[in-house]
Amino acid sequence: MAETGTARPGPQPRMSGDAMRLAVKVARMYHERHMRQTDIAAELHISQPRVSRLLKRAEEAGIIVTTVAVPAGVHTDLEDEIELLYGLDEVVVVDVGGSEQDVLAALGAGTAAYLESTLIGDDTVGVASWSATLIAAVDRMRPARGTVVDAVVQLVGGVGAPRVQLQATQLLGRFAAATGASPVFVSAPGLLGSASARQALMADPTLADVAALWARLTTVIVGIGSLEPSALLRESGNALPEADQETLLKAGAVGDICHRFFDGRGELVESAVNDRVVGIEPDQLRRVPRRIGVAGGARKHTAIRAALLGGWINVLITDLDEANRLVEYARVAVGRDTQAG
Known part of the structure; x- marks a missing residue:
């Protein structure tokens, strides 16, 4: 399960305010609205490779935190x-x-x-x-x-x-x-x-x-x-x-x-x-x-x-x-x- 908006502690790659805002927006569209990268690119009028780069930078910056929820009965x-x-x-x-x-x-x-x-x-x-x-x-x-x-x-x-x-x-x-x-x-x-x-x-x-x-x-x-x-x-x-x-x-x-x-x-x-x-x-x-x-x-x-x-x-x-x-x-x-x- 991916969570957005909570940064991990420690050093983070520097991002400008506009880039940070766009990275958060892309992360929410991808993980919360479950949109495909091509659809995100079309809606935001940016390229699909840029969407991929923004998602990667969002993960590196701690905007995206991935956790694994273990169901009951799995050990x-x-x-x-x-x-x-x-x-x-x-x-x-x-x-x-x-x-x-x-x-x-x-x-x-x-x-x-x-x-x-x-x-x-x-x-x-x-x-x-x-x-x-x-x-x-x-x-x-x-x-x-x-x-x-x-x-x-x-x-x-x-x-x-x-x-x-x-x-x-x-x-x-x-x-x-x-x-x-x-x-x-x-x-x-x-x-x-x-x-x-x-x-x-x-x-x-x-x-x-x-x-x-x-x-x-x-x-x-x-x-x-x-x-x-x-x-x-x-x-x-x-x-x-x-x-x-x-x-x-x-x-x-x-x-x-x-x-x-x-x-x-x-x-x-x-x-x-x-x-x-x-x-x-x-x-x-x-x-x-x-x-x-x-x-x-x-x-x-x-x-x-x-x-x-x-x-x-x-x-x-x-x-x-x-x-x-x-x-x-x-x-x-x-x-x-x-x-x-």
Whole structure:
């Protein structure tokens, strides 16, 4: 919103009385009466370039003061702070509270809107299939007018229980339909029983072709999991066995992305589980230029924070309460470091 007639403090470019009067008049016509510069020029019998110069001089002199009115429910200041504190490229805060289901639905809607506005073409996108939040997002995506994604590739194996497998397949299929992309599936379980079985499977030409696409990804869209598997993952049959969960817990794991588990600092937890995952490699994942993580809720706070600290994602879509928790944690951590120093 532009305001006229209030000068900013400090040195101002000198203007004669006539020039000042004309600059104010032009500013009011342009900002208050919403006239086009050509119409202003015609009415005042001056050239259009002179109108442009007068508007610029009016801004420099403080006659025009531009302010941005932030509507309720928009939290760009909080988003900017999280970006600065955690070194992220972008943060989207969805104004929602309440139950886990409320947060999931709102994150789905927020993610759909974000993807619709930022997928503009020539992208090869990787998607994690076992995420209820991503399913909610894809369900809310509207079809693009043209092809905005070249291919959408599954990031981790997805063969499992038929009912849940159908959801994972539909996630990729609906995303492809909404963006004009060609879907590429991983026709294998997400976790095999041994490293040798995984090695043999990844040598298969079909999976080798998928792995080649992982190296060409420009964007990934992932959920962030806590150590305890989600209901969707548990039902799929791709959840970790309890013995593996116990091993990872003892090693300090707090969360995962695509079955790659990390500790509270975001460091990859080295374990035999990594050698059995049919999916994108950790280093390969973290080299993708745009890495969008979608997660929220108090239960996932530790995992989300660790994913940010470890550089697993560089775009975060989360809820308002979690955004505030992330800021509070970072402020406390900075305070501790200051006292220690």
